Amino acid sequence: MPREAEPSTNEQAFLLSALRENIRLDGRAFDHYRPISLSFGDEYGTADVRIGKTRVLAKVSCEVTVPYPDRKFDGIFIISTELSPIGSPAFEVGRQDQTEILLSRLLEKTIRRSGALDTESLCIIAGQKCFQLRADLHVLDHDGNLVDASCLALVAALLHFRRPDIEVHGEDVTIFSLQEREPVKLSMQHQPFCVSFSYYDSGQLVLQDASLLEEHCREGEIVISMNRFGEICQIAKYGGTPVDGLSMLTATNAALQRAKAFDKLVKETLADDEKSRDMGGLMAELSAENERPQERPVG
Amino acid sequence: MGPELTTHPLTRADGSATFSNNLFTVLAAVNGPIEVQRRDELPEEAAVEVNIRPTSGVGGPRERWLESVIAALLRTLVLVKLHPRTLVQVTLQVTKEPTTGVRMKRAVKDVAIIPALANAAFLALVDGAVPMGRTMVAGLACLGKEVDGVTVDPTEKQVAGCRSVHAMAYSAKGELLLDESVGRFDAGEWEDVGERLRVAAIAAVARDPEDESMSNGDAATTPWLRQAVEEDVKGAGAWREPG
Numbered sequence: 001m002p003r004e005a006e007p008s009t010n011e012q013a014f015l016l017s018a019l020r021e022n023i024r025l026d027g028r029a030f031d032h033y034r035p036i037s038l039s040f041g042d043e044y045g046t047a048d049v050r051i052g053k054t055r056v057l058a059k060v061s062c063e064v065t066v067p068y069p070d071r072k073f074d075g076i077f078i079i080s081t082e083l084s085p086i087g088s089p090a091f092e093v094g095r096q097d098q099t100e101i102l103l104s105r106l107l108e109k110t111i112r113r114s115g116a117l118d119t120e121s122l123c124i125i126a127g128q129k130c131f132q133l134r135a136d137l138h139v140l141d142h143d144g145n146l147v148d149a150s151c152l153a154l155v156a157a158l159l160h161f162r163r164p165d166i167e168v169h170g171e172d173v174t175i176f177s178l179q180e181r182e183p184v185k186l187s188m189q190h191q192p193f194c195v196s197f198s199y200y201d202s203g204q205l206v207l208q209d210a211s212l213l214e215e216h217c218r219e220g221e222i223v224i225s226m227n228r229f230g231e232i233c234q235i236a237k238y239g240g241t242p243v244d245g246l247s248m249l250t251a252t253n254a255a256l257q258r259a260k261a262f263d264k265l266v267k268e269t270l271a272d273d274e275k276s277r278d279m280g281g282l283m284a285e286l287s288a289e290n291e292r293p294q295e296r297p298v299g
Numbered sequence: 300m301g302p303e304l305t306t307h308p309l310t311r312a313d314g315s316a317t318f319s320n321n322l323f324t325v326l327a328a329v330n331g332p333i334e335v336q337r338r339d340e341l342p343e344e345a346a347v348e349v350n351i352r353p354t355s356g357v358g359g360p361r362e363r364w365l366e367s368v369i370a371a372l373l374r375t376l377v378l379v380k381l382h383p384r385t386l387v388q389v390t391l392q393v394t395k396e397p398t399t400g401v402r403m404k405r406a407v408k409d410v411a412i413i414p415a416l417a418n419a420a421f422l423a424l425v426d427g428a429v430p431m432g433r434t435m436v437a438g439l440a441c442l443g444k445e446v447d448g449v450t451v452d453p454t455e456k457q458v459a460g461c462r463s464v465h466a467m468a469y470s471a472k473g474e475l476l477l478d479e480s481v482g483r484f485d486a487g488e489w490e491d492v493g494e495r496l497r498v499a500a501i502a503a504v505a506r507d508p509e510d511e512s513m514s515n516g517d518a519a520t521t522p523w524l525r526q527a528v529e530e531d532v533k534g535a536g537a538w539r540e541p542g
Contacts, residue, residue, distance in 0.1 A: 041394075041395070042395070043395070043398070046394075053310045053311075055309070057394065059354050060355075061354075061355040061356075080356075080357070082352075082357065084350060084352055084390050085312075085328065085330055085350065085388050085390045086309065086311075086312060086315075086326070086328040086392055087311060088311050089311075089312075089330040089333055089388070093350050093390075134355055134356065136354070136356070138352065138392055140309055140326070140328075140392070141309050141310050141311050142311055143310065143311065178398075
C-alpha cells in the first residue's frame with residue numbers, strides 16, 4: 001500500500017466541528033499529551049517510547065572506525081530512521097517517503113546540528129581511530145506525532161547508552177569489553193526535545209500531540225525543538241497555512257513547559273533504571289571516573 | 300524453561316507477536332492480505348513477502364538470505380491459493396541479540412536466529428488470522444564438542460562452544476518443513492538431532508502434555524505454542540462470550 005488511507009469527509013467534518021466546540025475526539029485538552037511511557041531495555045542504549053498508541057524503539061550502538069579525513073578530531077554520529085511496514089502498512093520497504101525524510105531531517109537538526117552530543121569525545125586517536133555511534137529508530141506503531149516520540153526515544157537512548165572504556169598509550173589503544181571494565185556514559189551537552197503543534201482553521205485552533213486522524217485533517221504544523229533551558233534548537237514549519245508571530249510565541253512558551261516535562265520524565269526513568277542496575281551499590285566502586293565537585297549550571 | 304511469547308503487542312499491524320528464546324528476541328508484524336505491487340503480483344496465489352530488520356544497522360546479504368529462507372517456509376504454511384493477487388507482508392524486527400561478550404561465528408549466528416524468526420512469524424500469522432494449512436514449530440539444537448552432546452534450545456555459551464548448529468521446523472504432524480545446519484556432523488548425528496527436535500516440536504503443540512513428557516523423559520515439554528495460540532484465540536474471541 002503506497003499511501004495511508006485518508007479519513008472520509010464525514011470523519012474529517014466531525015473532527016473539525018468537534019474541535020470548534022473545544023472537544024477532541026479522545027477527550028483530551030488541546031495542550032495535553034496522550035499518556036507517555038518510557039522504558040529501557042536490558043542492554044545499554046535501548047529506549048522504548050509510547051505516546052498513546054504510537055510506539056518508537058531507539059537503539060544506540062557503537063564501533064571503532066577511521067574518522068573522516070576532513071574531521072580528524074571528531075567521532076562519527078549517524079541517526080538512521082528507516083520506517084518499516086511494522087509501523088503502518090503505508091510505509092514501504094526500501095523507499096523513502098515524505099514522513100521519513102521529514103523525520104530524519106528534523107532529528108538531524110535537533111540532535112546533531114544543535115551539538116547535543118559532543119562528537120569530539122568520541123575521538124580516540126586523531127585522524128586514525130574514533131568511535132562511530134549509530135542510533136537506529138524503529139517505528140513500531142504509527143498513530144501520529146512520530147517526531148516527538150522519536151526525538152524523546154533518541155535522547156533517552158543516548159543518555160542510557162554506555163560506550164566501552166578505552167586506554168590510550170601513545171599509538172596503542174586498548175578497548176575494554178563490558179566484562180573487563182565498566183563502560184562509560186556519552187558526554188551530552190544538552191538534551192533537546194521536539195514539540196509539535198498542529199494548526200486548524202487557519203491558525204485559530206492549536207493542538208499538541210495530534211493523533212493520526214488529527215494529523216490527516218490539519219492545515220499546518222510547527223515543530224519546535226528546545227532544551228529545558230528554553231534554548232531553541234530549531235523551528236520548522238513546512239508549508240501549510242500562515243501563522244502569525246504572536247501564536248508562534250505562545251507556541252514556544254508551551255514548548256518550553258513540555259520540554260521541561262520531557263526532561264523530567266527522562267531523568268526520573270533513568271534514575272530508576274540506574275537504581276535497578278546498581279545492585280548492592282557496586283556501581284560507584286566499578287566506575288573508573290573520579291568524582292569532580294561541579295557547580296550547578298545557571299538556569 | 301520454554302521460550303517467552305506475547306501476542307498482539309502492536310496496534311497498527313493486522314497481526315503481531317514477539318518471541319524470545321535464550322539467544323534472540325524477535326518482534327513480528329503481519330499485514331495481509333493487502334494490495335500487492337504489480338511486479339510482485341501472482342495471478343493464482345498470494346505473494347508472501349518477508350522483511351527482516353536487524354537491531355542496528357541496515358540489512359545486508361545476511362538478512363536477504365534469511366528472508367528467502369523464512370519466506371519459503373511461510374509459503375508452505377499459508378494457504379496462498381485462497382487469496383490470489385494479494386500480498387501477505389511479514390516484517391520481522393530483531394530486538395535483542397546475544398551479548399557481545401560471547402564470541403559466535405557468523406555462520407552459526409545466522410542459523411541460530413532462524414527458529415526465533417520462524418516462530419515469531421508463525422505466531423504473528425495466527426494473530427493476524429491469515430488462513431494457514433498447518434501448524435509449525437521451529438527449534439534449535441547444537442552438537443557439543445564432546446561425543447554425545449545434543450542440546451535442544453541451547454544457551455549462548457553452548458552455541459558459542461559447539462561444533463554444529465541445526466535449525467529445523469516441523470509441522471504438528473511431525474513433517475520436516477525446514478532444515479538449516481552448519482558445522483561438522485555426520486548423517487547419524489543429523490538424524491539424531493532431527494528426531495530430538497521433532498519430539499520437541501510435537502511436544503510444543505501437544506494436546507495432553509503428560510503423555511509426551513512421560514514417554515521420553517524430556518524436561519522442556521510444556522506445550523508452549525499451544526498455550527500461546529489458545530490464549531490469543533481466546534482473547535480475540537472474547538467479544539462472542541455472553542455478558
